[in-house]
Amino acid sequence: MCKICNDFQNINQDAFADNLLDMMNMGALSLMVSIGHRTKLFDTMENMPFASSDEIAGETGLNERYVREWLGALTTGGIIEIDVTGKRFRLPPEHAAFLTRSAGSDNIGVFSQYIATLGSVEDRIVDCFKNGGGVSYDEFNRFHEVMAEDSGQSVLSSLFTDILPLVPGVTSKLESGIDVLDVGCGRGKALIRMAYKYPNSRFYGYDYCMEPIEDAIAEATKLGLKNIYFEQRDLTHYQHERQFDFITAFDAIHDQARPDNILRNIYQALKDGGYFLMQDIDASSNISENMDHPLGPLLYTVSTMHCMTVSLAQNGMGLGTMWGVDTAMEMLKDAGFQKIDIKRLPHDIQNCFFIIQKK
Ligand SMILES: C[S@@+](CC[C@H](N)C(=O)[O-])C[C@H]1O[C@@H](n2cnc3c(N)ncnc32)[C@H](O)[C@@H]1O
Structure with a gap:
């Protein structure tokens, strides 16, 4: 040389x-x-x-x-x-x-908690590297608590000011009274805020895990809310009993066992003309196109040690955090959705917002 x-x-x-x-x-x-x-x-x-x-x-x-x-x-x-x-x-x-x-959505202290939460399952992940399979939600230390704090920053801080206004006409419909479903609602913070602000509307939150659902029910009960309903449900095989005017999924599709099934079920559960608001990771489906992603190493790590593995633990597809906008668009179209807009908000560098109307 x-x-x-x-x-x-x-x-x-x-x-x-x-x-x-x-x-x-x-x-x-x-x-x-x-x-x-x-x-x-x-x-x-x-x-x-x-x-x-x-x-x-x-x-x-x-x-x-x-x-x-x-x-x-x-x-x-x-x-x-x-x-x-x-x-x-x-x-x-x-x-x-x-x-x-007091830094609100800029508080990096909240997100730094994920490192210890991911570390709590390192032994199990190493085992999965050798033997395959996945690590289930209940094996993580403080996952739902940290997640609720995270979405408190990325969703709650701007729910009424920036996020809901992305969906044409939805705030006036919420005021008049509509049926709303939040898919993979976790501790239900966003839904509880909406139920409090829009007493004429009815809100339903479903999540696979019992722990966050219990927390959500306790908080809704404490607030005396009568227009909100939470239930533990595996949405992989969700059969809707009612249709909704507005369906939301905050950071809750890519880590499902079967995002393809759940998107099809959301399509069926949405009334004609209704909107589906999906907040999900803003990245490419290809590693080579994520080289300049400001959170690339962090998000692939979160994927390996959480989002991908919890899906695999349910015998799911294990798409991972970085399933990417391309795959998301493909799956939304396969589910039946035609009219899809993608919006971005400056406070949230991790996600984009898919605004989807069922025609
Ligand atoms: C990343 S967390 C987001 C939680 C909540 N939307 C938030 O923003 O705080 C994803 C949620 O999806 C739920 N989930 C995963 N698989 C599911 C399934 N098969 N059926 C229903 N919920 C599921 C998890 O329990 C978890 O609470």
């Missing part, structure tokens, strides 16, 4: 090694950011000037030794600032803007 090629290879190799070190640091920091979110350390520090680990622990009611070590990780990781004494720490406002509950 010529010297220039050799130098080039060395430079590339060194840069790659540096990237791997960065990856180790960033992966570790994701866990620390998750802990900062769960313990509300970021929320507390947002309102504090430079303070010692004792003061921060005191303000949060947490153990000082753990807080001090956490500060070590986040300070060396460039998230928290340290003063000249080397003993006092501060969360700069420009970092708080992406790490606190």
Whole structure:
């Protein structure tokens, strides 16, 4: 090999090694950011000037030794600032803007929780690499809790202001009174918000897992809602007993056992002229076209360790998170849908919104 090629290879190799070190640091920091979110350390520090680990622990009611070590990780990781004494720490406002509950849909702390949730099934996933099969929902630690918090940011924060207005005429119909179905509703946060705001409409939420359904029923009951109904149902073989004017699926089609069946069933369950709003992952179905995707490695990882495996655990197709807009469009058309618009919203870089009318 010529010297220039050799130098080039060395430079590339060194840069790659540096990237791997960065990856180790960033992966570790994701866990620390998750802990900062769960313990509300970021929320507390947002309102504090430079303070010692004792003061921060005191303000949060947490153990000082753990807080001090956490500060070590986040300070060396460039998230928290340290003063000249080397003993006092501060969360700069420009970092708080992406790490606190008051940051709303920009709060990365919420999403960082997925790393530990995925890690909770690593042994099972390794087993699947060797023997095939899948990992079921109930084996994940905190999945439905984290998912509900995630959709609180990506759906609830903009449900009335941006998402529902994407569907022509739907808000006035919701005010007058229509039947709405949310497919794979999880803890039902979006449906509960809609049921509260539109008392003349009736809302139905179905999900495969009992745990989020119990949570959704408890919250709807606490709010005294009479126009909402939740049920645990496997929608793989869903036979509708009624038709709906409006059907929604928030991030809940690609990880189904049989997205093809469920889309056909949604088509049958929708009244003529009704709308189906499908929020799903905005990516290509081809790896080579996702090279510049800002969340590529994260989403393929989420797929391997969650979306694909939960589908395979139900003997499903295992399409995965990155099934892609192309496959989604194909399946929607095979299900019978003709009129499909795709919209994107600036707050949600992960998803696009398929606005589909049954003609
Ligand atoms: C990614 S989560 C989204 C949950 C919810 N829509 C949200 O935004 O918070 C996907 C949901 O689909 C549900 N699901 C998966 N397979 C299903 C099936 N065969 N029938 C019904 N629901 C299913 C899961 O239990 C899970 O709650």
